[in-house]
Amino acid sequence: MSITIPYQNIKYFNLTEKKDFKLEDGTLFGPITVAYETFGTLNAEKDNAVFIIHALTGDSHVTSAEDNDTVTPGWWDKLVGKGKAIDTDKYFVISSNAFGGCMGTTGPSSINPETGKQYGQSFPLITIKDMVKVQKKLVDHLGIHTLKTVIGGSLGGMSVIEWMSSFPDASDSFIVIAASYKTSSQIIAFYEVGRNAILADPNYNGGDYYESKHPDNGLTIARMLAHITYLSSHSIEEKFGRNFQNETKAGEYPYANFGPMFAIESYLRYQGKKFVERFDANSYLYLTKTMDIYDATNNAAIPLTDVLKNVKGKSLFISFNSDWHFTPADSWVMVKAMMELGKEVTYVNLDSPYGHDAFLLENNELESIVSSFIKNVRRI
Structure with a gap:
């Protein structure tokens, strides 16, 4: 079954037309196209941009707030939109489909120009670092030097951790929700x-x-x-x-x-x-393999404090007490590392019966915490 992309607001960024994008393992890959959507207006100072990163099976359509129809709801409509916690009347929201995905960004179902057919298993095994590098190229393309915040849950949260490691100066703040710096053997x-x-x-x-x-x-x-x-x-x-x-x-x-x-x-x-x-x-x-192999500490070869030591802005970590996919203990380990470094960090473990999916469901506490945190972000 071929997949149709129904979103009215979708845009495309041609990151490279050549085979010159260097992956973490040293392989050169290309071309790369990034599908993304923006909501709201970038202000003159370019300091109100919020980059939202989707979870494993998400895409760029984080909100339907500016759609003309109700057929394609956003995957985070409860948190993002006009008058919501991430208010598109105040913030310029950017959300892209992940590198390796199937909703417009280059992935295994994209056409390999060398063969004229879909990549399939000839697509390279990419990493979260590669995915974040592609996201940063998109932000640069949009002319934004420093984001107000980078936020994501699950795989999106793992990606935020990689932003904190690879591009600590690229955002005034970071919000990690229901995530870990590595995937457990059980998952x-x-x-x-x-x-x-x-x-x-x-x-x-x-x-x-x-x-x-x-x-x-x-x-x-x-x-x-x-x-x-x-x-x-x-x-x-x-x-x-x-x-x-x-x-x-x-x-x-x-x-x-x-x-x-x-x-x-x-x-x-x-x-x-x-x-x-x-x-x-x-x-x-x-x-899923990309999530499995991710370990920000390189299998404990690098202390977690070294991974996070260059973060300058404030950070917020949110977990849910019933989440056994990425547990509160997973978040607490990262929070402790930030505290050891003397960083400005906030941690909230929310009471919810809904497990890992809680971050995608209506939650007044989550919405209030995220809204308050972003309002109080200052430039680094």
Whole structure:
């Protein structure tokens, strides 16, 4: 299934037309196009720009505040828009699709000019450092020397940490939400099972499936599995319990005994089926692996304090007490490192029953904290 990009506001930045972008491993890659959207107005001083980085399966469409239709809601509409915590009447909001993604920015589904076909598995194994380097090139292209803040959750939060390390002078502040400077072995294990579901799908065809059937079954299972890690046991129990499907009674077993008898089974299948309509399997493989291999300390070879020592602006770390994907302890380790360095840092561990997904849901405390923090950011 080919993916349609429906966003009215989308723009494209041709970072390079040549094979001259140096990746972290030293490989030269190109061309690179970046899909991005902007909301609000950049002021004359160019000091009101907020760069928002999406999570694993997000894209540039962070808000639908300036759309003429309601068909394509923004993935962070609850936090970003006119009169919201990140107010597009006050701030110039920038959001791009990640390098390696499938919503307009160069990734595995893009055409390789050397072959005339999609890259597939010939796309290089990129890193979060590579992704952030591409984001910084976009900000430079927009003529912005210093951002007001860089904010992101999950993979977006990991990217903010890399901004703090690679470009500490490029923003007056940083907001890291539900993230870590490295992925735990438990989450790596979940992602590995998901990747194997894609790789084992007969339609995967070594990544060369764009002109035939796509590995939808494998991607569906990968999404179902990952989605479990975004929820908490409390939220699953509260929403679904052991409830049967509306059309199913206890003792009845549809679909040759192995269909969605329970509500939670049906929910996961629905989430998986919906996901394949908007995401590319190869991008999923590459971006999950990118998260897995990220470790800002290079496997403890570099102290975390050295990673963060050059940050000059204030920082805010937010975690959620029910999040087991990136736990409060993951945030606290980074906060302690900032405190040891004498940096201006704020940490909030919010009470929420919704697990890792809490940062994407309506949360008055989150909105208030983010709004207040950005209002009080001063130039470094």
